[in-house]
Amino acid sequence: MAKKKSEPQILSSVTNALRILKSFSTFEPTKKVGELAESLGLAKSTVSRLLSTLASEGFVIKDPETQAYRLGISVLTLAGIVTNDLDIHKEAAPVLHKLVNDTGETTHLAVMDGLDTIYIHKEECYHPVRILTHLGRRNPSYCTSSGKVLLAYSDDHIVEDIINKGLVSYTKNSITDPDLLRSELEMVREKKYAVSTEELTEGTKSVAAPIRDYTGKVVSAITVVGPIQRMKEYKIRDIAKKVSEAGKEASERLGYDERFFSR
Template identity: 80%
Template sequence: MAKQNKQPQTLSSVKNASRILKSFSTFEPTKKVSELAESLGLAKSTVSRIMATLASEGFVTKDQETNAYRLGISVLTLGGIVTNDLEIHKEAAPVLSQLVNKTGETAHLAILDDLDTIYIHKEECHHPVRILTHLGRRNPSYCTSSGKVLLAYSEDRTVENVIANGLTAHTKNSITDPDELRQELNTIRNQKYAVSTEELTEGTKSVAAPIRDYTGKVVSAITVVGPIQRMKGYSIPDIAKKVKQAGKEASYRLGYDERYLKNL
């Protein structure tokens, strides 16, 4: 009987450790045991035990002065393995580099994970003033151009899950009305690109387009982002044309051939 009870407890510990690691973000890079316990609804003793184990394996590190934890080097190591192993990353990286040269602004590659978008690759522009972004950062999908592109080509239930989770206003331009979001996604499908103007962060503007795999499924988004004052000097339709072309090129590198699929 003792052996039968051990497996569920082990699985529970793994799940809790996973929840703890996922709770760290760019916005909250450090957390204390008490904060984790409260936000995740776990006992402090449970969190303390898990954090000690994670620290011993290098997944978190503890600041001895503040007693706050942050993610450790082991997370970075595993993240690098995953990123380098992604086919989309390998095929789209040179396309992003070309897009930076054509637009003069930073380019990103993003994927949809649950309700958020995550940057998995970026190519920096050469301007001294640029938008600071972080690989692995999670952003709410409904208020970024890449996220809106990915939602536009997702199943309806994914969009409804995002809406059910709440459309929180991050700036005065954030979409908070469900019907407005649905209409925006419909527009994106028709024009095949998305624009975000200070919807998540003030002072930024971005344009994104879809990337498809060999089956025609949208698996990623390619984005150009820059300071709004500089982006105002560009023709958005012209930027969108370049971003869409980059998306098509990345899709082709992944095996997508629109002409072939139309004849099936």
């Protein structure tokens, strides 16, 4: 009788430690033991031991006055290794910088992670009034231009999973109708770029275009974002053209050759 293939062993302690690290966010940069225990459904003693272990390795830091924890430098070190090792990050960085000069607005590089969109690189604009965005922040894909680009070229089941999860309204412009979202994504495929006007955050507007790898697969989105006062409607077509050109340049840097996919 053939031996049954053993299942990989999952260590609950490691899983819980990672859950703790992932619970920190831009909106909740510090957390106390009790808060983590309640949100994760763990005993306070378990959370306390895991935090002590993470602190000993520099992954979290404890504030002696508030007794709250925040992420440590070790997380930043690992994040730097990941981004620097990504081909898309290395190849797109100079394109993003050029796009800032061409548009005068902040640019981002975004990828899909699960059902969310994450910024993995950012080039800040020179305006004194800027849009506050954060690297590593998870955004609902259907509410951002970069997310809509990535969704437009994703497998259908991903779009349906997002719809089944529920299209939450963040502003009055958020897309909450499934059919409207599907139509929007079809339009993105036709235009080859996406626009988001105050769909996630009021007062902001963004334009995004796809970046493809050498196989033709859309692996990232390049985005320009700014306040609606500067991102006027009559400027959008020109910005979209520049963003699309930047997306093509980044794609070519990754080995994409449009001639092989247009036959």
